[in-house]
Amino acid sequence: MTPSRVAITGLGIISPFGRGREAACDALRNARSGVRRIENIDTSELNCRIGGEVPAEAHRGSFKGFDRFSRFALIAAEEAAEQANVRGSVDPSRFGVIIGTGLGGCETLDAGFRRVYKDGQSRVPPTTIPWSMYNAAASAVSAHFGAKGPAYTPVSACASSAHAIGQAFQSIRSGQADVILAGGADAPLTFGIILAWESMRVLAIDNEHPEAACRPFSADRKGLVLAEGAAVLVLESWEHAGKRGQAILGEIVGFGITSDAGHLTDPSADGAARAIRMALGDLRPTDIGYINAHGTATRANDATETAAIKSVFEEHAYRVPVSSTKSMHGHAMGASGAIEIVSSLVALNDGFVPPTINLRTSDPACDLDYVPNAPRDAGVPLFLSNSFGFGGMNGVVAVRTIHGL
Amino acid sequence: MTRDEIQRQLIDIIRKEKDIPDEKLSLETPLADAGIDSLDALTILFAIEEQFHISIPDDKARAMRTLGDMVDVVQQLVPAVE
Numbered sequence: 284m285t286p287s288r289v290a291i292t293g294l295g296i297i298s299p300f301g302r303g304r305e306a307a308c309d310a311l312r313n314a315r316s317g318v319r320r321i322e323n324i325d326t327s328e329l330n331c332r333i334g335g336e337v338p339a340e341a342h343r344g345s346f347k348g349f350d351r352f353s354r355f356a357l358i359a360a361e362e363a364a365e366q367a368n369v370r371g372s373v374d375p376s377r378f379g380v381i382i383g384t385g386l387g388g389c390e391t392l393d394a395g396f397r398r399v400y401k402d403g404q405s406r407v408p409p410t411t412i413p414w415s416m417y418n419a420a421a422s423a424v425s426a427h428f429g430a431k432g433p434a435y436t437p438v439s440a441c442a443s444s445a446h447a448i449g450q451a452f453q454s455i456r457s458g459q460a461d462v463i464l465a466g467g468a469d470a471p472l473t474f475g476i477i478l479a480w481e482s483m484r485v486l487a488i489d490n491e492h493p494e495a496a497c498r499p500f501s502a503d504r505k506g507l508v509l510a511e512g513a514a515v516l517v518l519e520s521w522e523h524a525g526k527r528g529q530a531i532l533g534e535i536v537g538f539g540i541t542s543d544a545g546h547l548t549d550p551s552a553d554g555a556a557r558a559i560r561m562a563l564g565d566l567r568p569t570d571i572g573y574i575n576a577h578g579t580a581t582r583a584n585d586a587t588e589t590a591a592i593k594s595v596f597e598e599h600a601y602r603v604p605v606s607s608t609k610s611m612h613g614h615a616m617g618a619s620g621a622i623e624i625v626s627s628l629v630a631l632n633d634g635f636v637p638p639t640i641n642l643r644t645s646d647p648a649c650d651l652d653y654v655p656n657a658p659r660d661a662g663v664p665l666f667l668s669n670s671f672g673f674g675g676m677n678g679v680v681a682v683r684t685i686h687g688l
Numbered sequence: 689m690t691r692d693e694i695q696r697q698l699i700d701i702i703r704k705e706k707d708i709p710d711e712k713l714s715l716e717t718p719l720a721d722a723g724i725d726s727l728d729a730l731t732i733l734f735a736i737e738e739q740f741h742i743s744i745p746d747d748k749a750r751a752m753r754t755l756g757d758m759v760d761v762v763q764q765l766v767p768a769v770e
Contacts (some may be wrong), residue, residue: 406734408734409733413727
């Protein structure tokens with residue numbers, strides 16, 4: 284049996300840009316940062332008071348009765364499912380959900396343990412386990428849409444949702460499901476998690492200028508900016524989408540997944556390069572018109588990632604635009620791969636390459652075309668999205684845009 | 689505390705957790721029929737314990753089927769006010 288082609292028929296996103304595809308597209312086109320002063324929690328005892336926080340008005344009142352990360356997943360899934368018209372048009376047993384997360388229900392754990400350790404109470408609420416577990420978002424989405432096929436949660440730090448989308452691609456190719464809601468969700472902007480990241484000394488803490496804090500590939504980059512949100516794609520077998528006459532927005536064409544088998548936190552150019560090669564498969568580097576970089580703005584990632592791209596793309600590395608949209612939406616941990624694939628596709632389908640903002644002077648070790656500061660009009664047919672997680676776990680997804688179909 | 693007062697407070701607690709119409713919150717209606725699932729029930733028990741400063745043993749909690757059962761248990765456990 285020939286493996287099925289995998290169509291993208293729906294896109295949903297809730298991010299620091301706000302709720303929905305249009306909010307994301309508008310921010311990317313206008314090179315506008317979504318990083319801001321954190322308002323949802325009291326940050327007075329933290330050094331870091333900024334983050335890619337989802338604005339309150341973007342989600343207020345939606346989906347009561349879950350952790351914040353699950354509510355984000357439900358909002359993104361609903362937008363994607365609506366665009367793809369999946370309600371009532373998929374056999375429930377052939378309908379799957381794969382939602383990755385890096386950290387799961389942080390809000391629930393933080394609130395529960397705060398009661399005990401800080402407020403001196405003796406118990407935590409009974410919702411603590413079912414709301415905080417890593418698969419809570421996938422479970423909530425599965426129940427909401429009556430999707431009874433394969434459903435689970437990849438957990439691989441910042442590569443979680445790239446892995447979710449890659450695994451969904453493989454599942455549909457192999458005939459395990461007709462339609463899968465695939466993506467990621469994370470909501471790590473809690474007191475305890477921010478404090479833990481502060482200890483790693485990799486946060487860009489510019490409380491006075493949040494929008495300028497995240498500076499990927501820049502000589503003066505200071506580190507990453509934590510963020511939150513969710514993005515979900517409707518992935519569907521080509522035949523299934525064709526049979527029901529559903530508009531196709533793009534196609535997943537390759538997936539690379541590797542491990543550095545190395546250090547817990549230091550990235551490896553070799554592990555990343557092998558993932559990029561695997562995602563390319565039979566494609567040539569010259570087929571790729573854009574790379575959405577992992578581009579965290581840490582000292583280690585950006586130089587290592589640049590080296591990895593150069594080792595695979597050789598001379599073409601200098602001709603392919605590479606940008607880090609994290610410069611605008613921050614690092615949403617396990618949700619970032621999905622947020623970046625949806626952001627890239629929304630922008631490229633709209634005819635422009637999203638920029639890397641806050642890039643005045645490149646680091647000498649970062650000498651590629653990072654689309655500095657302003658978007659660029661282009662009809663890109665194929666792009667790669669890189670995600671490289673702590674623990675040395677890498678995921679790269681190759682995507683065909685509407686211009687390549 | 690009178691039964692009426694306990695019942696009133698319990699209804700407030702339940703309403704905070706779940707939007708349930710008046711007619712479904714009679715003393716005899718099984719909680720499950722009012723749309724309260726097992727996780728809702730745990731959350732409601734937790735809130736009751738907090739509000740009344742009592743601890744409801746697991747066997748009593750498992751035996752609660754209706755709002756009336758809840759009122760009985762709370763009444764037994766709330767210390768008599770001097």
